[in-house]
Amino acid sequence: MSEYRHPYRDMQFVINELLGLDQFCQRFDIEEVNSELANAILEEAGKLGETVLAPLNRSGDEQGATLTEQGVQQTAGFAEAYQQYVESGWGSLTARAEFGGQQLPNLLGTAVNEVWQSANMAFGLCPMLGQGAIESLTHHGSDELQLLFLPKLVSGEWTGTMNLTEPGAGSDLAAIKTRAVREGDHYRITGQKIFITWGDHQMTDNIVHLVLARLPDAPAGVKGISLFVVPKFLLDSDGNPSEANDLKAVSLEHKLGIHGSPTCVMSFGDDGGAIGYLVGQENKGLAYMFTMMNHARQAVGLQGVAISERAYQHAVDYAKERLQGTGADGAQVPIIRHPDVRRMLMQMRASTEAMRAVAYLASMEIDRANHCSDAEQRLQHQGRVELLTPIVKGWLTEMAQEVTSLGVQVHGGMGFIEETGAAQYFRDARILPIYEGTTGIQALDLVGRKNLFNGGQLVASLLNEMEQTLTDLDSTNETTEVIAAALRSALRDANEAQDWLLEAASKDEAAAGSVAVNFMMLFGYLSGGWMMARSALQAQAMLETGSGDAEFLQAKLVTARFYCEQLLPRTAGLLSAIRSGSDSTMALDDDQF
Template sequence: YLVSGQKIYITYGEHDMAKNIVHLVLARTPDAPEGVKGISLFVVPKFLVNADGSLGERNDVHCISIEHKLGIKASPTAVLQFGDHGGATGYLVGEENRGLEYMFVMMNAARFAVGMQGIAVAERAYQKAVQYAKDRVQSRDLAGSPGPVAIIHQPDVKRMLMTMRGYIEASRALAYYAAAAYDAQHASPDEASRKQSQAVYEFLVPIVKGFSTEMSIEVASLGVQVHGGMGFIEETGAAQHYRDARILTIYEGTTAIQANDLIGRKTVRDGGATAKLFSEKIQQTEKDLASSGTADAKAALKQLTAARIAFESAVEFIVANSKTDVKAVYAGSFAYLRLCGLILGAWQMARALLAAQELRAGDPNFYDAKIATARFFAENLLPQSQALATSILESGHSTNALSAEQF
């Protein structure tokens, strides 16, 4: 096939780190049907490859510019032009008109990977903020001290660091849970288990992508705040994490796309069955927390139960109104995604709390920190879930109240 046209936002579309660059390109054949059902997938190499595997002549695909971006500046984002000299040679992947279907195999993996990228950027922002907070000496301890102390001793700095730490640990644990479900989906010997694991993984992918990347922006922003004025100065590096995190909620599907997918394909399509499965799993953890009986477990139990009830009310509303009041339902899509991230992250933190209590004797310092972080998440971050549920249930009409002309 000869491919012509232009593509934008092509990550590493041009670079000198490899002898050849192989582009996967979505394009239409001349007689393709309209819409997404007419898109095919092609392999278009920068250099054509000879039969013996050696590089041949230059293909008709060229980089015509590199974008100037807010962040991720080490990653070249290219504008590619195909076919200025007769057409770039492309090789069809699979069958014609099934390109979008093939692309989503890659896209689902990429969405999970971008969620992990958000966790990684947030972790680095947290590490840098902790180091600065330990080094920066300013003001006396609120409880009294002979002289100025490092700012990490101040309660509000601890609040910011604990918020960063809590979001990161919860998001990472949920992503690992999703990865385990993906493995079980392919490796479990039981067919029913494979199907359930597939449903669990598919439900979690938009949450891992959407919640973890939104979280990374908040965490990176807190990292700048911990640095104070120095966070606004490029030399500290805190601002770079903030700039780099900003793209993560946009590429490989914006947060809105993840939220719409979570409602339409992952919650409404099965009548809320997978969401209710998670609710059942959370209730089992609630029983385990109650059996534990420690003060930390009781504190986590109180907040987890309230959040689960809020989650269940949101799921019930979405399933019941998705056909009769679709715009009101989707007006709450972002809030629903965030609610899912909070409640499922808190569930993982509660499980971590229980495990840490059992394992504490092996490394008290490490496991005490795990327990404290889990309790902080439950008491300081998880209560947002009830406000989010209220927004989902009640704000749909006010969100859609203004006409386009009134903006």
């Protein structure tokens, strides 16, 4: 089993050189935050990831969580690891200072979260859900709810969950049947929720559930959903956990992967009703939950980067050690010297670096939107966040399927054997395109709410910015010439796909839905290519000035070129598929399938 090494140098490059953290902080007068601090944070996160979380990854997969009479029992070692996480203050990085947070840029929190997810994705899901709960309560909770729950959530002393899905209501939240009945200053919640990540455990003395439920007199459909805080333990007059609330995990799902993360069936109100507290206004819950959901969608996309990085490291280690075939001297050689193995490793590497850059870019757009004082600029950055979110969630998680599958392939037959460890990353990654909205849902969001509904304005703005990168590429350098040609071609494909969609959607009601995933994947590859082109520009400039690690920068140029030569041309095939429209997709009757 290979050890996890957190990719500090590439993270540092993307944060400091590509996205310009120092310039960002200076522009918005964010004092005491700079690249030096970022580097120190990344180093410390790497220590916890490498020495504490990564060693538990295998045991979490093999032993997993269990359901006992006392509730869900987490994998041995997870509670101690979580305590170290809390004591080091990691949960408070980006939260507001008024609730005990450090109020650092979202970009830094994203990079740190990648470390947890790479080192141990099953573990990393627990604080990820807590961060989402913090986000929702910060934006929508009353002063009283914030005072009661946010300090403990921010510190990590309590964890959070998101309770949406029900047995008869998957992505269709309008079908939710969980009920909430008014009772004085609180509500009684009854119903069942499924697929609740870290819905129960023994690592903290309370768990804060955010639960969607419907009032008896609520309007039909999604307009009648409300959001409630339902703690595992009710709080006494001092704000400390006391009496157990009427909720419990009744079973654990038996899953393909992430076995260390308990996925619970939660029952609320078996003995009269769980006590819950309304977040915001009645019947506005879906909008509030989407604050948490959109946070989770970017976080899940980041998991795609993280698990790809882990699979890549594992494959590289194996390829350097596995001897097969002979060299010119007749001696056996490691398989990393075989061209096809190198092709697979380069594809894994280039994909992961492009994915990381796109994920971090989307994260920084949140920071830009949060810190802009100019209302128009803030709207522009918020629009970019909204446009990139389905790409981050959809494209990155789909790419993780390919990267982790290649990790198995590099191992050959041994990749199919659990003992080598490669299969775990493949299995763990498979949930990513499903939860927090499937790939199809992300694609529909991209072509619909984020594109057609605004007449393509958000897409046009992004394409215009990408065009500017083309003008910055130095045509006298062979590498940047290759990158420029590939980016120019992909941009042409994207513009043609956009023109086709805007026209076809007005004539064929099935057009947008039929081509949505291909459209999203095209823009994913394009976004990755754009960021790799920008990376190449930055690496070239640093080489010319003699700043930075020359070996790393040369490798960055090679990786960017490989991406643009081998992966970016996929936009042409996706454009061809888009142009085919909905005819063959919709032609068969239901009974013909």
